Amino acid sequence: MNDHSIETIGITKEYPGKEKPLVAVNHVDLLVRSGELFGLLGPNGAGKTTLIKMLCTLILPTEGTAKVGGYDIVKEAAKVRETIGWLHGETGGRALYWRLSARDNLRFYAYIQNVPSDVARKRIEALLEFFDLKREADSLVKDYSTGMKVRVMLARTLLPNPPILLLDEPTVGLDAQTAIETRKLILTLNRELHKTILLTSHNLYEVEKLCERVAIINTGKIVALGTMDQLAHLIHEAKTVEVRLEGTDGEAATQIIQQLDLVRRVVVSERSGDGWIIRAEVSDLDSAIPRIANALAGNFRIRGISEIRPHLEEIFVKITERNNHG
Amino acid sequence: MESDKIIQILQEPTVRSKTTLAEKAKAFIVRDFKIYWTYKFWVVFDVIDIAILVATYYFVAQIITPARLVAEGYSSGDYFTFAMLGIAFSQYVQNSVHGLTEGVRDEQWTGTIETILSSATNYRSYLLGASLFRFLYGTIILVGALGLGLLIGGKVILTPTTLATGAVFALLLVSGHLAIGAMSAGIVVMIKRGDPIAWGFTWLTQLVSGVFYPLGLLPWYLKWVGFALPLTYSLDGIRRTFMNGETFFDSAVLQTDLVALIAFIIIMVPLSLQVFAWAYRRSQRQGTLGQY
Amino acid sequence: MDNQLITYFQDNVAPDKSEVRQTWGIFWGQLKIFMTYRTWVVTDTFNTIVSIAIYYFLSLQVQPSQIAASGYGTSYLAFSLIGIAFANYLWFCINRISHSMQSEIREGTFETIASSPIRMRSYLFGQAARGFLVGLYYMVGALAVGVYGFNAPLHFEPAALLTSSLVLVFMVLSHLGLGIFIAGIVLVYKQADPVTFMVSLFMEFFAGALFPLQLLSKYPPLAIASELMPYTYALDALRKSLIQGATLASQDILFDLAVLVVYAVILLPLGLWSFNVGYDRIRTEGTTSSY
Numbered sequence: 001m002n003d004h005s006i007e008t009i010g011i012t013k014e015y016p017g018k019e020k021p022l023v024a025v026n027h028v029d030l031l032v033r034s035g036e037l038f039g040l041l042g043p044n045g046a047g048k049t050t051l052i053k054m055l056c057t058l059i060l061p062t063e064g065t066a067k068v069g070g071y072d073i074v075k076e077a078a079k080v081r082e083t084i085g086w087l088h089g090e091t092g093g094r095a096l097y098w099r100l101s102a103r104d105n106l107r108f109y110a111y112i113q114n115v116p117s118d119v120a121r122k123r124i125e126a127l128l129e130f131f132d133l134k135r136e137a138d139s140l141v142k143d144y145s146t147g148m149k150v151r152v153m154l155a156r157t158l159l160p161n162p163p164i165l166l167l168d169e170p171t172v173g174l175d176a177q178t179a180i181e182t183r184k185l186i187l188t189l190n191r192e193l194h195k196t197i198l199l200t201s202h203n204l205y206e207v208e209k210l211c212e213r214v215a216i217i218n219t220g221k222i223v224a225l226g227t228m229d230q231l232a233h234l235i236h237e238a239k240t241v242e243v244r245l246e247g248t249d250g251e252a253a254t255q256i257i258q259q260l261d262l263v264r265r266v267v268v269s270e271r272s273g274d275g276w277i278i279r280a281e282v283s284d285l286d287s288a289i290p291r292i293a294n295a296l297a298g299n300f301r302i303r304g305i306s307e308i309r310p311h312l313e314e315i316f317v318k319i320t321e322r323n324n325h326g
Numbered sequence: 327m328e329s330d331k332i333i334q335i336l337q338e339p340t341v342r343s344k345t346t347l348a349e350k351a352k353a354f355i356v357r358d359f360k361i362y363w364t365y366k367f368w369v370v371f372d373v374i375d376i377a378i379l380v381a382t383y384y385f386v387a388q389i390i391t392p393a394r395l396v397a398e399g400y401s402s403g404d405y406f407t408f409a410m411l412g413i414a415f416s417q418y419v420q421n422s423v424h425g426l427t428e429g430v431r432d433e434q435w436t437g438t439i440e441t442i443l444s445s446a447t448n449y450r451s452y453l454l455g456a457s458l459f460r461f462l463y464g465t466i467i468l469v470g471a472l473g474l475g476l477l478i479g480g481k482v483i484l485t486p487t488t489l490a491t492g493a494v495f496a497l498l499l500v501s502g503h504l505a506i507g508a509m510s511a512g513i514v515v516m517i518k519r520g521d522p523i524a525w526g527f528t529w530l531t532q533l534v535s536g537v538f539y540p541l542g543l544l545p546w547y548l549k550w551v552g553f554a555l556p557l558t559y560s561l562d563g564i565r566r567t568f569m570n571g572e573t574f575f576d577s578a579v580l581q582t583d584l585v586a587l588i589a590f591i592i593i594m595v596p597l598s599l600q601v602f603a604w605a606y607r608r609s610q611r612q613g614t615l616g617q618y
Numbered sequence: 619m620d621n622q623l624i625t626y627f628q629d630n631v632a633p634d635k636s637e638v639r640q641t642w643g644i645f646w647g648q649l650k651i652f653m654t655y656r657t658w659v660v661t662d663t664f665n666t667i668v669s670i671a672i673y674y675f676l677s678l679q680v681q682p683s684q685i686a687a688s689g690y691g692t693s694y695l696a697f698s699l700i701g702i703a704f705a706n707y708l709w710f711c712i713n714r715i716s717h718s719m720q721s722e723i724r725e726g727t728f729e730t731i732a733s734s735p736i737r738m739r740s741y742l743f744g745q746a747a748r749g750f751l752v753g754l755y756y757m758v759g760a761l762a763v764g765v766y767g768f769n770a771p772l773h774f775e776p777a778a779l780l781t782s783s784l785v786l787v788f789m790v791l792s793h794l795g796l797g798i799f800i801a802g803i804v805l806v807y808k809q810a811d812p813v814t815f816m817v818s819l820f821m822e823f824f825a826g827a828l829f830p831l832q833l834l835s836k837y838p839p840l841a842i843a844s845e846l847m848p849y850t851y852a853l854d855a856l857r858k859s860l861i862q863g864a865t866l867a868s869q870d871i872l873f874d875l876a877v878l879v880v881y882a883v884i885l886l887p888l889g890l891w892s893f894n895v896g897y898d899r900i901r902t903e904g905t906t907s908s909y
Contacts, residue, residue, distance in 0.1 A: 013904065024904070050904060056733040059904040082633065082735045088726070095726030099651040111643020112736040114633035119626075126623045140654065156730075161627045193627055371812035378819040385829040386676075389684035389694070405679070526661045529668040533675075543675045 004069055004083075004163040004196045006032040006055060011064035013050050013220075024050040026220035027064065032198055037190040039211035040200045041316055047220040048200050052166050055198075056086045069164055082114070085162035087153055089169035095153065098142035102133050102152045105141060106159055113160035120159065127155040130185075146173040154182065158189075164196045165189065171203060179206075186210055208312040216319050223323045224315075232309045234319065239285040240267070242308045243278045243292060246301035250276030253300050260295060262288055275303060347454075350447060354455030355462065358429075362459070376417060376471040383409040383538075384478055398540035399579070401570050407482060410475035411565050412537040415496075416557060418468040419503040420531070424524045425460035426453075426507040430514045439515075449606050450599060453508050461500055483571040491573045491580070495563040498587040502556030505594035512602035515609055531557050556590045559583040637740045644736075644744025648718065652752060666706075666760050667767070673698045674768045688830030691861045693771050699764040700772075700857050701827030704789070707757040708849065709818035711790055712797035714749025715742055716814055719804045729906050738897065739890060742798050750790060773863040781859040781866050788878035789852035795885030802889075802896030808905075825849040848881040 013025040025047045032038040042048045053059045055068050057077040066073045069083035088095055097105050103124060110120035128134045131151040141149060150173050157165065170186065171179040183206060189195045201207050207214060214231060216224040224231055245253055254269040257280055268279035282288035289305050296302055310318075362368065384406055392403025400408055433439035433456075442452055476482065510524060531537065534544065534552035541549055541558070552558045563583040566572040574580050674695055682692035690697050722728035731741060764770040800813050822828065824844040831850070834840045844850050855874035858864040864871055900906050 015904065053729075053904065053906070056729075058729055058733055058901060058906045060898070060901045078735065078737075081733055084733070086730075086733050088729065095730050097647065097651060097727060098725070099654045100647065104647070104650055108643060108647035109730075109734075111640060111646070112731060112734045112741075114635050114640070114735050116631060116634045119631050123626045126626050130623045158627070160633075161631070188624070192624060365809060367807075368809070368812050371816045374816050375819055378816075378823050382819075382823050382828055385833045388833055389681065389829060390679045391681050394679050525665055529665045529672075533668050533672050538672060539675045539679060543678050 004034040004194075005036075006030070006038075006066070006068050006164065006196065006198060008051075008055075008066040009064055011051070011054060011066050012062050013047075013054060013059060014062045023220050025054070025061075028217070028220070028222055030215060030222065030225075032196060034196055035190070035194040036213065037186070037197045037199065037211050039207040039214035040198060040217060041204070041207060041214060041312075042200075042217035043320055046217045048217055049168065051217070052086070052168055052198070052200065055080075055166060056084060057081055083162060084164045084166055085157040085160060086166045087157040087168060087170055089150055089153060089167070089172045094149075096141050096149055096156075099140060101138045101140055102128065102144070102148075102155070103137040105152060106156055109156045109159055115160050123159055123161075124155075127158060131155050147175055147178055150174055151178065154185075162195075165198070167197060167199045169201055170199065171201065171206060179203075183210060204312045204316055214312070216316060218320050218323045224319045228312065228315075229309065231312070231315045231319070234315070239283075239288070240279055240281050240308050241285070241288050241292065241305060243280070243296070243305050244272070244303040245276040245278070245296075246274070246303055248274070248276060249300075250278060253296055254278050256295050256299075257292060260288075260291060262291065279308065347451060350451050351455055351458055355459045358456075358459035362463070372467055373470060376414070376467055377474055379413050379417070380410055380471055380475050381478070383413060394543065395540055398542045399570070400540070400565055402481065404481055404569065407475070407480045407569055408540075408565060409538060410472070410480045411482075411568065412561055414468050414471040414475065415499065415561060415564060416531060416535065416537045417471070418464045419499060419557060420524075420528045421467070422457065422460045422464045422500075423503055423507045423510060423527065425464070426457050427510045427514050427524045429456050429460070430511045434515070449602060453511060453599075453602060454504075456511070457504055457507055461504070482568040484568070485571070487573045487575075488567050488571060491567045492564055494574075494584070495560050495567065495587070498584070498591065499556060499560035501591050502560070502587060502594060505591065505598040506556075507598075509594075509598040509601045512598070512605035515602070516605040531555055534558070536561055553586075556587055556594075559586045559590075563587075633735070635735070637737055640736045640740035641744040641747065644741050645747040648745060648748040649751070652748065662756065663759065666756050667763050669702065670699065670760055670763045670768060673702065674764075685830065688832060690830075690857045691771065693861075695764065695768060696770045696772055696861050697830075697857065698828050699761065699770050700860055701822065701825070701853060703757050703760040703764070704786070704853065704856055705818060705822045705825070705827050705849065706760070707753045707786075708789065708793055708821065709814065710753030710756065711746060711749040712793060712800060712817065713811070713814040714753075715745045715797045716800040716804045717811060718745050719801045720808065720811070723804070723808060723907065726907060732897075732906060738893065742801065742890075742893065746794060746797065772860045774860075775863060777865040778859045778863050781864065781871060782856055784866070785852055785855040785859065785871070785875065785878070788875055788882065789849070789856075792848040792852070792878040792881035792885065795882070795887070795889030798886075798889035799892045802893035805893070805896040805900050806905075821847060821849045825853045827853065848878055848885075851877040 008028050008030045010027045010029060011025060012023065012027050014021040014023050016022075028047075028051060040048055040051070050059060054061050055066060055073060057073050057080050060074060068080045071077075071079040071083065073080050097108065100108065106124045106127065107120065109115075110117070110124070115123070125134075128137045131154060133148065133151055133155070136144065136148065141152060144152070150171075154170065157167070167186070171182050174182060186197060186199070187210060190197050199207065199211060208228060213225065213227050215222050216231075224234055226234075243253070243257070248271055250269055250271070253276065254266055257263055257278060258266055262283045264281040264283060266278060266280045268277060270277055280288075280292075285307055289307070293302065293305055387404075387406035387409060390405040392405065395405060395408055396403040430439065433442070447455075472480075482488075506527070510527070530551070534541075534548050535555050535557040536552065537557075541552060541562075544552065560583075563580055566577060566580055566583075572580055574584060677694035677698065680694035682694075685694050685697050686692045688697070719728065722731065732738075761772065765772050765774070796817070800817065803813055824834075824840070824847045825831075826834070826844065831841075831844055834844055851874040855864075855871050858868065858870060858874075866872065
């Protein structure tokens with residue numbers, strides 16, 4: 001079966017509570033397409049880890065169904081486990097055998113992941129080399145730094161070459177350089193090896209850079225889902241255009257722009273180096289850019305006009321705040 | 327809570343006075359009790375364990391000849407009472423010492439030891455606090471074990487003077503083992519391991535302190551090891567008190583046991599605190615206090 | 619990504635799903651971890667020697683006639699040595715599974731195992747195998763110390779050794795289900811050591827590890843409980859072979875073996891079933907990692 005997707009239909013996890021049940025995951029419908037790099041965001045306690053653990057077959061859902069790689073997570077759990085690689089990076093490297101070396105941790109994992117010995121041997125050496133663990137490969141993990149432990153966990157996750165990767169906080173505890181290399185690796189795994197990747201991270205910059213689509217989960221529910229552009233439009237009724245001018249006489253340009261009927265307001269008008277930046281909220285993006293360009297042409301030297309989109313951090317905060325306040 | 331409210335609360339003037347040792351001790355006891363209560367069924371297992379041990383030696387006593395015990399000065403020759411007292415009190419101190427070293431080990435593992443030792447509470451208070459609940463709990467189990475032993479056939483002489491004498495020995499027993507516990511805890515802090523030391527101590531005391539048999543059966547070199555351990559004197563004192571009815575006023579042997587225990591405590595308590603302090607400072611210098 | 623690295627992940631490799639291999643992997647990994655605990659091995663060896671010494675000194679107070687009446691020779695040291703050495707071995711095997719489960723849950727590695735393709739029974743058998751091997755070292759050591767250090771009169775002729783080895787195998791198999799059952803308890807309640815310690819004390823008491831079982835006859839409920847313990851039969855066969863030199867030609871030994879087989883056949887599937895129940899429960903409760 002070549003379906004490497006993740007699909008949930010109304011999946012729910014409830015726990016008994018003192019007065020009423022605690023709903024950790026609340027009727028979530030999600031589809032991660034085969035070969036997609038998908039981000040899952042949410043504040044602490046939102047239900048991300050519970051959802052991922054259900055997909056890993058570690059937790060049984062109360063309601064709903066899910067399929068991973070085309071296999072039902074309850075009825076075909078064993079097959080699901082043959083299809084996934086799960087990294088629980090939030091443990092900061094504690095989910096390793098500290099009394100084994102990195103090499104022995106990987107060898108052990110090869111056994112339990114059914115990786116044939118000859119294949120495992122080659123992959124282990126290649127992974128140790130790639131993650132810069134070769135020199136310390138035979139020292140006990142208990143003597144490793146947090147970053148090294150997380151790299152061992154990354155290597156372990158990749159060792160069985162699973163088509164679907166569930167990466168829960170893959171760069172936590174890593175120094176900046178290693179984090180950058182890890183992100184490149186994640187992209188390569190997705191683009192060159194076509195792995196389906198579900199990524200969670202508190203590093204929103206990372207999610208924004210890597211993921212094609214993002215779901216935001218809060219209080220157990222998906223409250224937003226889409227590409228960056230789609231998510232941005234959820235929080236911005238106004239679209240914003242940025243105009244970059246040469247020279248420092250931006251005030252006159254600002255006044256011209258303000259006169260245009262499709263400009264709601266100018267939010268920024270300031271010097272930027274040897275030029276000038278004007279940001280204006282417009283009612284219609286499609287026509288705003290050519291009309292502003294026409295209005296300024298001839299009198300001002302325009303370096304560029306483009307739409308600006310809010311960053312994921314702003315999107316995330318606004319959506320979760322809106323959701324929390326009902 | 328918004329940050330303004332937090333700032334406001336923190337700006338309120340307070341007088342930071344030192345918590346008394348008694349208040350800290352209470353805080354530790356309450357903490358340990360609440361944690362222990364989340365594993366309620368441990369109590370059941372502890373009770374069953376000691377009950378089985380006592381029952382086992384009830385039956386073993388039926389194949390033991392009394393002559394040896396009588397020759398050693400335990401006039402009734404009653405092996406069951408002899409063993410019951412030995413097991414109950416040795417389990418008591420072993421559980422307490424084990425409990426302390428395991429507690430320290432747990433705190434290293436979870437990281438809370440660094441939190442406490444970087445607070446206004448010094449390591450002496452920490453050691454005392456960490457021991458208290460375990461000794462209190464051990465006392466309850468001890469009383470239960472002795473009660474069961476008496477119920478199934480143990481014979482002891484209970485008078486106000488024997489009870490008072492027994493209480494003195496029990497108190498000295500606890501104090502001596504608090505010192506041993508502190509020393510073990512120091513070693514645990516340093517080497518990040520606890521159980522081998524604690525279990526080694528358990529077996530050694532069972533071998534040479536006369537828990538299961540009178541000391542006269544041991545070769546001289548093991549007897550001398552036994553003389554270095556507080557449990558040896560405590561058990562002898564407790565047995566002579568409750569089996570023979572001896573008291574401090576009429577027994578030179580009990581007086582010797584008493585002096586030996588006091589001497590042990592005078593030497594060991596400051597020594598053990600020094601060992602813990604040394605281990606603690608060494609871990610601080612090496613930066614390994616939080617390692618596990 | 620490194621071009622060489624990527625080539626290792628572009629091949630389509632068929633997984634090796636052999637359960638034997640999975641079991642071996644668990645056994646190998648756990649044994650390697652054990653070998654790093656050198657201090658433990660030293661102190662455990664010391665503790666084993668000391669415990670034999672304790673029973674030696676205890677034996678000096680026992681009348682030989684009291685033991686002779688039980689039918690196992692006249693030496694209390696031999697009597698108790700076998701009772702305790704094999705009980706400790708059994709405890710080692712049972713405790714191994716549940717204790718390691720407890721550690722793995724605490725350390726977070728259990729979830730990694732549980733989310734991998736390994737079958738749970740391979741995991742359990744691999745843990746048990748490691749327990750058997752390490753326990754064997756201590757058990758053989760205890761017997762050797764007892765015989766060569768304290769002159770316990772035991773029979774080590776080939777026929778007696780063969781008989782006792784067979785009894786050992788069936789003793790372990792008859793108790794393995796119990797060990798797996800306790801591991802199931804650990805999954806749900808996250809604590810094992812209090813349970814296994816209590817179980818081992820029960821076994822030693824009701825099987826007469828330290829006193830002749832005839833003493834229980836005055837208390838019928840205790841005597842009945844003793845008849846229900848598989849270790850009672852294992853201990854009887856072990857004492858008969860190692861103290862009296864009885865072999866498989868003895869009806870008593872064959873009877874004891876038959877009882878152990880029956881227990882193995884009943885308890886092993888029950889243990890596995892209850893473990894699965896416990897595993898499903900923690901997946902329902904979402905507590906695969908909490909402790």
